[in-house]
Amino acid sequence: MRIDLVSEPGTAGRPNEDLAAAVVPAGGVGGAVLALDGVTPPRDGVTGCVHDVPWFTARLGGALQELLTARTGTLREALAEAVARTAARHGTGCDLRHVRTPQATVAMARWDAERVEYLVLSDAALLVERTDGEVAAVLDRRLAELxxxxxxxxxxxxxxxxxxxxxxxxxxxxxxxxxxLRNAEGGFFTAAADPSVAARAVAGTLARPEVAALAALTDGVTRYTEVLRLGDWAQLSTALRKEGARAVVARIRAAEAADPDGAAYPRGKRHDDASAVFAEL
Incomplete structure (x- = not known):
């Protein structure tokens, strides 16, 4: 097994709101990859919470890493438990019902000798490279299909x-x-303070012998394909495997710098936090 991980802030001097992690349990059987993308609030900063987004992603990600290592329950159950644990750490000064309460998108996968489990919530993504060379992107399209x-x-x-x-x-x-439309019927869903959101995630299981590699990506990396048109999902997976995650992010940054105002490739931010965890099984 080989794991390659990168997480780079979109703007120098601004905290990275992503979290990327890989888990290799004791005993060396199986593992997990995880990418979270904290949702940046509007500039007025009103979130109903005394904590910032990096505080939230760090604690949600920490809880998920523990639960992924423990390997109990499904990924939906792990996400629900992690959201509940993080919500309990906020305290009375936080309005967890506020639409802008700290929250994140999620992409994760866990595997053992027999199966690969996956889960995606909002606009993070998971790439699955099969042993026959086919690459599939597991996506939650609700944010794109408003x-x-x-x-x-x-x-x-x-x-x-x-x-x-x-x-x-x-x-x-x-x-x-x-x-x-955030965390509302007819809209889209993110991991915030309500554990029931885990039931909204895109999740499933694959046979482990059919999977050659996995990549958990935040949308700062998926713009390689979805925004900047640098290559399709298969080409992105190949670049991660052959060139490495850092080289992929460098290519994204070069394309963004060549189109600073988004004239050729419209996007909400010139640069975004970019995280990728690639695992070659």
């Missing part, structure tokens, strides 16, 4: 001049529309 009216708002924002007051105002309106 109601047409909201997607039209996003397109309208991106059509306005970067840095203009009009774009700033339209961006705030779009943000409010997305917030209204």
């Amino acid at each position: 109601p047409e009216a909201v997607r039209a708002q996003r397109a309208a924002v991106r059509a306005l001049p970067a840095g203009s007051p009009e774009r700033e105002a339209a961006g705030r309106a779009y943000g409010r529309a997305v917030e209204a």
Whole structure:
């Protein structure tokens, strides 16, 4: 087994809100990969919580690593327990019902000699490379498939001049529309303070002998395929295996720098926190 991991902040001097981890249990049988992407709140900073996003991702990720190592229950059960544990650590000064309470997207997989379990929530991703060379991306498409009216708002924002007051105002309106759909029926779901969200995750099981490699990715890395068009999912998996996770992120950064205002490749941020955990089984 070989594991390659990178986690790089999108902006120098700003905390990395991602968490990336790999777990190899004592005894060396099986393992797990995990990538969390903390959801950056709007600039006004109102979240109803005294804790910041890195505090949340660190504690949610720590709880998940412990549960993945213990190998008890399903991945949905592990996520529910980790969310509950993290919620209990907030304290009375935090309004965990606030739509902006600290939260994260999730991609993880766990394997033993017989099977591979996987789980994805929101716009993180898991790549599965099979032994026959086929690569499949496990995705939760709900954030990408928001109601047409909201997607039209996003397109309208991106059509306005970067840095203009009009774009700033339209961006705030779009943000409010997305917030209204977060962890709501007909919208999309993230790991925040409600353990029941685990039931909303995309999850399943594969036969271990059919899987050659896995990669848990935050959306700062999936933009390689979904935004920057540097290659398809199979090419991304191959680049991670042959060139390494750090080289993949370097290629993403170069493409972003060549299109600083998002004119060719529209995106919400010029650079985003980028994390990848690649495991060649």
